[in-house]
Amino acid sequence: MNIDRRRLLLGMAGLPAFLSGLAPFALHAQDGGTLRVAAGKAAGDLNPQKYNGLWSVQDLMFEPLVRYGAGGKFEPALATAWKLAEDGKSIRFDLRKGVTFQDGTPWDATSMTWNLDRWIGKEDYFWLNVARLFAGHKVIDDHTVELTFKEPVLGLLNELSYVRPTRFLSPKAVDAEGNYQKPIGTGPWVEESAGNDGSVFIRFEGYWGEKPSFSRLEVKVLPDSRGRMAALRAGDIDLTGGDFLAPIKATEAATLKDAGIPVVVEQGTTAIVAGFNTQRNAALADRKVREAINIGFDRQAICQVLYKGLAQPAGNLFPDSVPLSGTRFPAPARDIEKAKQLLDEAGWTGEGVRQKDGKPLQIELVVSEEQLAGSRSLGEIMQAQLGEAGIGITIRSVDHASRHSDIPARHYDMALFSTFGAPYEPFGTIFGLLLSTYDNGVDGKLVVDPEHLDPLVLAVQTTSEANAPAAYQAIFDWLHDETAFLPLFYNPAIWAHTDRVKGFKAPATEYDMPYEGLSIES
Secondary structure: OOOHHHHHHHHOOOOOOOOOOOOOOOOOOOOOOEEEEEEOOOOOOOOOOOOOOOHHHHHHHOOOOEEEOHHHOEEEOOEEEEEEOOOOOEEEEEEOOOOEOOOOOEOOHHHHHHHHOOOOOOHHHOOOHHHHOEEEEEEEEOOEEEEEEOOOOOOHHHHHOOOOOOOOOOHHHEOOOOOEOOOOOOOOEEEEEEEOOEEEEEEOOOOOOOOOOOOEEEEEEOOOHHHHHHHHHHOOOOEEEOOOOOOOOHHHHHHHHHOOOOEEEEEEEEEEEEEEOOOOOHHHHOHHHHHHHHOOOOHHHHHHHOOOOOOEEOOOOOOOOOOOOOOOOOOOOOOHHHHHHHHHHOOOEOOOOOEEOOEEOEEEEEEOOOOOOOHHHHHHHHHHHHHOOOOEEEEEEOOHHHHHHHOOOOOOOEEEEEOOOOOOOOHHHHHHHHOOOOOOHHHOOOOOOOOOHHHHHHHHHOOOOOOHHHHHHHHHHHHHHOOOEEEEEEEEEEEEEOOOEEOOOOOOOOOOOOOOOOEEOO
16 A cells, blocks of 8 residues: 555545433443443434434444544555555555454445445535545445546545545445434444433444454443533543543643543644634724734633643644644734734724724624633633723623524624544635635634635645645635634643543544543453
């Protein structure tokens, strides 16, 4: 397998707090054979070709052709080797032999193409380059399949590593009309039961790879973070963490460390940023006002006070753990006098909240604790510090459901966003949050500028491997020069576990369940 020469073409992505009722959960004896993992909500519909279930739970059962590994390295999974054609328009996969689904169905070219036909090339999945540019597939033999495309696919391997919709379901897991019935994949875990209080999985003894050292995995629903911390300290759960599974606040991580609980903190692949709605608040259409906001608050203080130094102040859209994240810009330092000068130059004057043409410089900031724990406190720091420059910040806190309606509808002046993280980066966030013509559902848009920004994003979509770094950098430079958004901080990956858990290692992405290599002591 030799793909280094075309790694950029293969390796860049296309396109992306939980609340549930707490119910009793039957705990099994701590026999060393059960890993108990906290989740913020129930696993939900696990159909791998839909978008409703918990990613990390789907990861237990459904496997991709290739897996996104640490540092963005692609590793064999259901494919053992692959070869990209010189023109980039086709790729041939050698499928792993001796693999069966959990119901005994063979994994082969037939089951692979059956799965592909359920989504690839269909308009509902055109947010994926691999679906939008799909031309056809060809079965070479029982364990060799070739995919062809209308043009080279930037992000091909990234997209094929996603948890959904590109992972593989048993053809026998649907009814006669092809409707999904139950979660049956090739992965090492089989669903035994599922409900609003949690899910139970047992080890698949016929798994093709290295089997987990423990035989049972329980996902316990604990919607409240304080409940999760208490359960971990009491030994009622073994593992918690991950942005999309059961987030741990930095303050909670510090408390757990003080209590002697093992806490793992690693550089993540996501950034927390703030977006401006220049169409809703005309003041924000002035770059000098945006720049004044950008240097009017202290990122370092936010990282130290709210995130206990675990987060790092950001100057870029992506941390440097993301491939092709561009030239590193320094995190803006607070300069209150310069901020005041910029506002004066923009015509905003007066004591207290500044005014212009009789209108106050008042900006609404939308935050959601369910989207980002600590966001209310972050907003209050920005409110106090920007107030010193004469910028009035009103904070509106919303729940997850309200944010999912307000952000796409752009019912805010400023709002907090998270980049998508590996394996979607960098193209996923750029395409999903920056291209105005793409409807990405509840995620909304970080920046909207059809005239200037859209052409830069579209250029990345069609660029060659050799030109990809420069095409990405053109976007980063424009965003930076226009102060089109506020980079706030790079989000760390935080996990915590009991002493029963040995060999823990944070997963390569926030979408994976970290069970590999673990052992459980009685």
